[in-house]
Amino acid sequence: MSFHPASAPDYLPRAQMQALQLARLQAVAARAYDRVELYRDRMSTPPQVGTLEDLAALPFTNKSDLRDTYPFGLFASPIEEIVRLHASSGTTGKPIVVAYTKADLDVWTGVMLRTFAACGLHRGDIIQNAYGYGLFTGGLGAHYGAEALGATVIPISGGNTERQIMVMKDFKVTAICSTPSYFLHLLERAGELGVDVSALPLRAGVFGAEPWTDSMRRRIEAAGGIRAYDIYGLSEITGPGVAIECEQQNGLHIFEDHFYPEVIDPETGRMLPEGCEGELVLTTLSKQAMPMIRYRTRDITALIPEPCPCGRTLRRMRRIGRRSDDMFIIRGVNVFPSQIESALLAVEGTLPHYQIVLTREKGLDEMEVLVEVTPEVFSDRIGALERLQNRLAGALEHTLGLRAGVRLVRPQTLERSEGKARRVSDRRNLG
Amino acid sequence: MKHHQLSLFLENQPGQLVDPCRVLADAGIDIRTLTLADTERFGILRLIVSDWARAAVVLEKAGYVVNVTEVVAIEVDNRPGGLTEVLQALDGMNVEYMYAFPFGRGDKAVLIFRFDQPDAAIERLRAAGINVVP
Numbered sequence: 377m378s379f380h381p382a383s384a385p386d387y388l389p390r391a392q393m394q395a396l397q398l399a400r401l402q403a404v405a406a407r408a409y410d411r412v413e414l415y416r417d418r419m420s421t422p423p424q425v426g427t428l429e430d431l432a433a434l435p436f437t438n439k440s441d442l443r444d445t446y447p448f449g450l451f452a453s454p455i456e457e458i459v460r461l462h463a464s465s466g467t468t469g470k471p472i473v474v475a476y477t478k479a480d481l482d483v484w485t486g487v488m489l490r491t492f493a494a495c496g497l498h499r500g501d502i503i504q505n506a507y508g509y510g511l512f513t514g515g516l517g518a519h520y521g522a523e524a525l526g527a528t529v530i531p532i533s534g535g536n537t538e539r540q541i542m543v544m545k546d547f548k549v550t551a552i553c554s555t556p557s558y559f560l561h562l563l564e565r566a567g568e569l570g571v572d573v574s575a576l577p578l579r580a581g582v583f584g585a586e587p588w589t590d591s592m593r594r595r596i597e598a599a600g601g602i603r604a605y606d607i608y609g610l611s612e613i614t615g616p617g618v619a620i621e622c623e624q625q626n627g628l629h630i631f632e633d634h635f636y637p638e639v640i641d642p643e644t645g646r647m648l649p650e651g652c653e654g655e656l657v658l659t660t661l662s663k664q665a666m667p668m669i670r671y672r673t674r675d676i677t678a679l680i681p682e683p684c685p686c687g688r689t690l691r692r693m694r695r696i697g698r699r700s701d702d703m704f705i706i707r708g709v710n711v712f713p714s715q716i717e718s719a720l721l722a723v724e725g726t727l728p729h730y731q732i733v734l735t736r737e738k739g740l741d742e743m744e745v746l747v748e749v750t751p752e753v754f755s756d757r758i759g760a761l762e763r764l765q766n767r768l769a770g771a772l773e774h775t776l777g778l779r780a781g782v783r784l785v786r787p788q789t790l791e792r793s794e795g796k797a798r799r800v801s802d803r804r805n806l807g
Numbered sequence: 808m809k810h811h812q813l814s815l816f817l818e819n820q821p822g823q824l825v826d827p828c829r830v831l832a833d834a835g836i837d838i839r840t841l842t843l844a845d846t847e848r849f850g851i852l853r854l855i856v857s858d859w860a861r862a863a864v865v866l867e868k869a870g871y872v873v874n875v876t877e878v879v880a881i882e883v884d885n886r887p888g889g890l891t892e893v894l895q896a897l898d899g900m901n902v903e904y905m906y907a908f909p910f911g912r913g914d915k916a917v918l919i920f921r922f923d924q925p926d927a928a929i930e931r932l933r934a935a936g937i938n939v940v941p
Contacts, residue, residue, distance in 0.1 A: 568867055749816045749872050750872065751872050751873075751874070754814075754816050754872045754874050755814075755874060756812070756814035756851060756853060756874050756876050756921070757851075757903055757904070757921075758844050758846060758851060761816075761846075761849065761851070762846060765848070783848050783849075784816070784848065784849050785818055786816060786817075786818055786870065786871070786872070787870060787871075787872055788870055789818075
């Protein structure tokens with residue numbers, strides 16, 4: 377096991393960590409109040425933060441606040457001090473814009489360095505960064521962290537799968553960063569091209585930007601011959617590098633010296649005790665350009681109270697399986713896309729690309745699950761494909777308790793956005 | 808003898824059939840024969856082409872899932888009872904599916920059979936004196 381000096385805060389004694397958090401929290405709350413109109417209006421009086429528990433008295437911030445103040449309304453630094461802007465794709469409305477000072481970029485690079493170190497990567501590793509470079513935070517965030525670690529970075533960005541496979545093989549790549557669904561696609565394409573990824577030097581994957589299940593992880597690890605680590609982050613907070621799994625692969629360590637986690641009941645907004653499942657709320661402790669006070673992530677998780685055998689004292693959260701706003705209700709039944717993914721993978725471990733389409737016909741909600749056909753399951757016999765379709769539909773009905781149609785579709789025909797799979801297409805309000 | 812047949816997954820939508828044909832035309836590959844099996848939701852296009860290996864590569868490159876299967880081509884007399892003789896010779900063997908086409912050889916037609924045991928089937932046909940197309 378190698379240790380990078382930058383990872384020292386991962387092992388801070390708890391009392392020291394809490395003292396650091398409190399000092400930073402006081403500073404960031406004051407900065408937000410002094411410099412950002414929205415926070416000043418919401419807090420009404422200067423924030424009184426004597427203990428970490430006092431944070432619960434401060435108001436929440438939501439994604440809509442970023443949209444409403446588009447583009448620069450939440451900045452706490454003058455534009456002269458801002459050295460980078462990123463933005464979301466804006467597929468669901470106005471994009472959200474995030475800003476960084478030089479110091480903010482250093483913090484971001486630092487947490488990404490610690491992220492890679494936690495995945496067992498070090499100087500000498502060759503990291504293929506297949507996150508999209510550009511306005512999306514994934515590409516540049518991972519890039520600078522890997523460089524700071526001292527690894528060799530290949531800034532290949534997303535797409536062009538055949539070239540990705542060639543580079544992975546020829547450059548003797550040891551780790552890859554991408555969305556899990558893109559890596560699965562890469563594995564399939566490699567198989568078609570006669571490249572056995574599990575026989576290559578590749579040993580680790582840092583996968584994030586979309587929720588993925590443990591069954592998907594098992595499939596990725598077996599087919600790729602790698603360890604697959606779940607990374608968590610969001611642009612509003614910094615980008616990738618908010619939390620990462622260690623070699624235990626049992627929960628994600630939150631870089632608590634920069635991001636303060638709370639878990640709340642999404643209905644009442646009340647803070648929940650450690651171990652209870654609820655919505656993750658994050659406060660940036662050191663962000664200058666755009667401090668986020670109690671940002672509601674919509675991601676559902678729980679903080680894990682037990683210390684981790686890896687020795688890190690950073691608290692862990694359970695893997696994000698779902699978001700409070702991904703849930704949809706069909707014929708009165710609450711459904712999460714992750715339930716559908718698990719049901720599909722239980723039947724056929726090689727069908728990970730799917731999309732849920734919701735429609736309304738004559739006032740009745742219909743759900744159809746589109747599943748991309750892979751070479752492994754494709755047969756020249758109609759009967760075999762119909763049986764597969766029926767088995768998938770049966771598993772969905774068994775899991776969800778409602779009937780859903782299954783339609784097999786051609787590979788690479790389902791929508792993807794910045795390499796992220798778009799799991800739900802709700803067409804119920806379109807006509 | 809055994810021939811390589813390509814099967815393609817198609818969605819049951821307008822325009823799905825022309826695309827793979829165009830891919831093969833652009834690659835200069837000749838389609839010897841084809842058949843389309845369809846359900847309400849999807850279809851399988853089965854093709855016998857002049858250069859199956861290259862055809863599989865260009866079709867996969869174009870984004871198709873391609874399955875290569877060995878099928879048996881049998882020549883039969885184009886007259887009443889021609890097919891019956893073949894099927895009688897195969898009595899008891901499992902035929903997954905079959906399709907037929909006239910082959911421009913005068914009064915002969917060609918049948919394509921997909922067996923689960925092609926070698927055993929060829930043996931049977933030979934023993935019955937039926938012409939298996941090389």
